[in-house]
Amino acid sequence: MSSFYKRFFVLTALILNVGGFAHSAPLPFKTTVTDIAGKTLRLPQPAHKATVLVFLAHDCPISNAYAPEITRIATDYAKHGVSVVLAYAESDFDAAGARKHARAYGYKMPAVLDDKYKLSHTVGATVTPEAVVYSPTGTLLYRGRIDNRFANYGKKRAQPSQRDLRAALDAIVAGRPVPTPTTTAVGCFIPEKAN
Amino acid sequence: MGAFISCVAASCAGQLPQPGFTEVAYTTAADPVKAEPAKAEPMGAEKVVTYNKDIAPIIYQNCSSCHRAGEVAPFTLLSYADAKKRAKQIALVTENRVMPPWKADEGAEKFADAHLLSMDEIARIRQWAATGAPEGNKADLPPAPKFAQGWQNGEPDAVFQPTEAYNLAAEGDDVYRCYVIPTDYTQDRYVSAMEVRPGNRAVVHHVIAYLDTSGKAREKDAADPGPGYTSFGGIGVTPAGSLGGWAPGLVPRLAAAGEGILLPKGSDIVLQVHYHKSGKPETDLTKIGVYFTKGAVDKRIRSMMVLNPLLRIPAGDANYTTSAQRTVRDDITVLSVTPHMHLLGKDMEVSAKLPDGDEKKLVHINDWDFNWQMIYGLKKPMKLPAGSQVNLTARYDNSTDNVLNPTNPPRTVTWGEQTTDEMCIAFLFYTVDSEHLTKGETAVKENGGIGGGALAGVSPALRQMAVRLFDKDGDGKLNEEERQAALDWWRKNGTPAAPNN
Numbered sequence: 001m002s003s004f005y006k007r008f009f010v011l012t013a014l015i016l017n018v019g020g021f022a023h024s025a026p027l028p029f030k031t032t033v034t035d036i037a038g039k040t041l042r043l044p045q046p047a048h049k050a051t052v053l054v055f056l057a058h059d060c061p062i063s064n065a066y067a068p069e070i071t072r073i074a075t076d077y078a079k080h081g082v083s084v085v086l087a088y089a090e091s092d093f094d095a096a097g098a099r100k101h102a103r104a105y106g107y108k109m110p111a112v113l114d115d116k117y118k119l120s121h122t123v124g125a126t127v128t129p130e131a132v133v134y135s136p137t138g139t140l141l142y143r144g145r146i147d148n149r150f151a152n153y154g155k156k157r158a159q160p161s162q163r164d165l166r167a168a169l170d171a172i173v174a175g176r177p178v179p180t181p182t183t184t185a186v187g188c189f190i191p192e193k194a195n
Numbered sequence: 196m197g198a199f200i201s202c203v204a205a206s207c208a209g210q211l212p213q214p215g216f217t218e219v220a221y222t223t224a225a226d227p228v229k230a231e232p233a234k235a236e237p238m239g240a241e242k243v244v245t246y247n248k249d250i251a252p253i254i255y256q257n258c259s260s261c262h263r264a265g266e267v268a269p270f271t272l273l274s275y276a277d278a279k280k281r282a283k284q285i286a287l288v289t290e291n292r293v294m295p296p297w298k299a300d301e302g303a304e305k306f307a308d309a310h311l312l313s314m315d316e317i318a319r320i321r322q323w324a325a326t327g328a329p330e331g332n333k334a335d336l337p338p339a340p341k342f343a344q345g346w347q348n349g350e351p352d353a354v355f356q357p358t359e360a361y362n363l364a365a366e367g368d369d370v371y372r373c374y375v376i377p378t379d380y381t382q383d384r385y386v387s388a389m390e391v392r393p394g395n396r397a398v399v400h401h402v403i404a405y406l407d408t409s410g411k412a413r414e415k416d417a418a419d420p421g422p423g424y425t426s427f428g429g430i431g432v433t434p435a436g437s438l439g440g441w442a443p444g445l446v447p448r449l450a451a452a453g454e455g456i457l458l459p460k461g462s463d464i465v466l467q468v469h470y471h472k473s474g475k476p477e478t479d480l481t482k483i484g485v486y487f488t489k490g491a492v493d494k495r496i497r498s499m500m501v502l503n504p505l506l507r508i509p510a511g512d513a514n515y516t517t518s519a520q521r522t523v524r525d526d527i528t529v530l531s532v533t534p535h536m537h538l539l540g541k542d543m544e545v546s547a548k549l550p551d552g553d554e555k556k557l558v559h560i561n562d563w564d565f566n567w568q569m570i571y572g573l574k575k576p577m578k579l580p581a582g583s584q585v586n587l588t589a590r591y592d593n594s595t596d597n598v599l600n601p602t603n604p605p606r607t608v609t610w611g612e613q614t615t616d617e618m619c620i621a622f623l624f625y626t627v628d629s630e631h632l633t634k635g636e637t638a639v640k641e642n643g644g645i646g647g648g649a650l651a652g653v654s655p656a657l658r659q660m661a662v663r664l665f666d667k668d669g670d671g672k673l674n675e676e677e678r679q680a681a682l683d684w685w686r687k688n689g690t691p692a693a694p695n696n
């Protein structure tokens with residue numbers, strides 16, 4: 001292939017790769033799952049303006065530390081039609097353990113168990129905590145950290161200086177493009193394969 | 196370590212027994228025999244790195260003591276399944292040296308409780324994770340490490356705990372809570388070791404046991420609702436000493452025979468617990484066990500500080516360097532060294548220059564982390580003859596690039612107890628070679644406990660300058676009031692042409 005064509009192909013790929021997500025989520029994301037309470041849940045939630053999947057692990061101290069902020073975000077944006085759904089990305093865990101953990105940390109929103117990491121891998125979540133936001137039709141709108149409180153492991157800012165998930169949701173609610181649609185989350189890795 | 200510091204800031208010279216006022220339980224006389232880490236084989240491209248053969252020995256040796264049920268780490272690392280699930284995480288945190296939390300550049304050859312991975316060990320973990328974290332041959336798996344349950348030195352002679360549990364909120368700033376526990380002993384006693392048993396390891400980050408004989412800690416407790424009182428750096432009163440502390444990974448050890456820490460009669464133990472918040476409401480009731488010395492005590496375990504209370508870190512300076520010196524007056528034996536800075540600290544090197552010109556390195560922290568306030572216990576105590584000079588060099592980052600900088604935009608930072616202030620101290624715990632309490636021979640020379648007050652750790656030239664400027668009563672030395680005035684002036688105005696700053 002001549003270098004001209006190589007360049008042409010690269011260019012085409014870039015154009016088609018709208019928002020940078022086409023390689024990981026080429027089709028609209030749509031699935032039906034059973035949550036830890038035994039209820040059937042459609043993802044993304046069709047009647048909501050946006051669905052936020054928050055990936056967590058019960059023994060990840062970083063995702064646990066975010067519990068109050070996750071609850072605040074769920075409350076603050078519920079009135080704007082945003083739904084928050086938790087996803088426990090853990091292979092050695094069960095629904096009873098997830099219910100117990102959710103109760104202890106005061107989570108009131110629906111939660112699903114992602115014990116085969118199928119959901120994580122489908123939506124491209126790689127660590128806990130990580131937020132992935134979809135439109136009701138399954139278009140990926142944001143994926144990444146909740147905020148930048150953790151600069152690295154053990155490097156915690158006194159206050160976050162960027163609240164990326166809130167910024168994304170503010171834009172979505174206002175009908176604007178998400179300013180930074182991908183960020184890098186700091187936390188505990190979600191395994192690439194189930195045990 | 197804040198209380199020693201509060202003493203410095205409060206210029207409490209003269210209120211304390213001489214020499215030395217602070218002792219620590221972490222001595223180094225008896226280090227339990229640890230299995231030698233597996234010797235690294237040269238890594239050929241064809242070599243398969245497996246959990247059983249290569250990784251388990253590293254994890255057992257360096258991770259499992261905290262990563263097991265009931266201990267401080269958030270998950271266990273005892274089995275293949277534990278490690279495989281987190282292979283990528285383990286590879287990353289060992290590569291970055293975030294884990295194991297060991298900040299000195301020397302390891303087990305020098306220090307007790309060292310957890311310093313070699314480059315080869317890190318490379319093996321990286322290769323193992325990158326090749327799918329294989330388990331390998333069962334026969335290669337070494338026996339699982341055995342850990343003592345409960346008290347590590349057996350049943351203590353006395354156990355102290357607050358009268359009620361403390362309730363911690365789900366989130367917010369870290370909390371430093373001080374619990375005042377009376378001892379009610381009518382005679383002085385000597386302590387060989389103290390062991391901390393954190394009540395709730397999800398939130399207890401580190402613990403220091405101070406001693407108060409003034410009754411002022413009780414007053415603070417009474418004035419603060421709930422169990423104990425809150426105080427960030429020190430305990431807010433001048434302590435009469437310390438029984439030592441605990442941070443994850445440190446193992447309590449009995450002092451060498453004939454050595455002990457003075458627990459003055461009638462002391463209150465002030466247990467300062469540093470809490471991280473976990474994301475949900477938590478409750479904690481931490482207790483300590485005390486082991487008294489058996490038999491006659493010949494030497495007190497004492498402390499000295501090498502410090503620069505005159506540091507002044509300009510706003511935006513990413514590489515502020517400062518130093519401190521102190522001359523040892525007696526032949527002493529150093530047991531441990533404990534560097535202390537706050538959130539702007541980058542690195543610290545502590546070494547000693549002997550009268551014969553020989554240099555001895557005590558400790559070098561090249562990646563200071565406020566979260567890991569370790570006591571670096573020397574496996575082989577270091578002899579320093581009288582006249583040796585202990586030198587400290589420390590660097591700080593007060594720019595916005597330091598994500599831990601608590602002040603944004605940065606401001607000039609000076610000495611103080613708050614998280615937004617800084618400190619520059621190395622605590623050395625030592626015994627005096629000539630001291631023989633059993634023969635009635637007590638060490639009397641001042642080796643730098645707190646005898647020189649707030650200016651004790653600074654260079655002679657700077658001290659002379661302080662005397663020249665602030666000796667109001669003309670007696671050729673600074674009393675407590677004059678010292679405080681000097682300290683206040685310097686903190687406000689910086690150090691003019693300071694040879695030490």
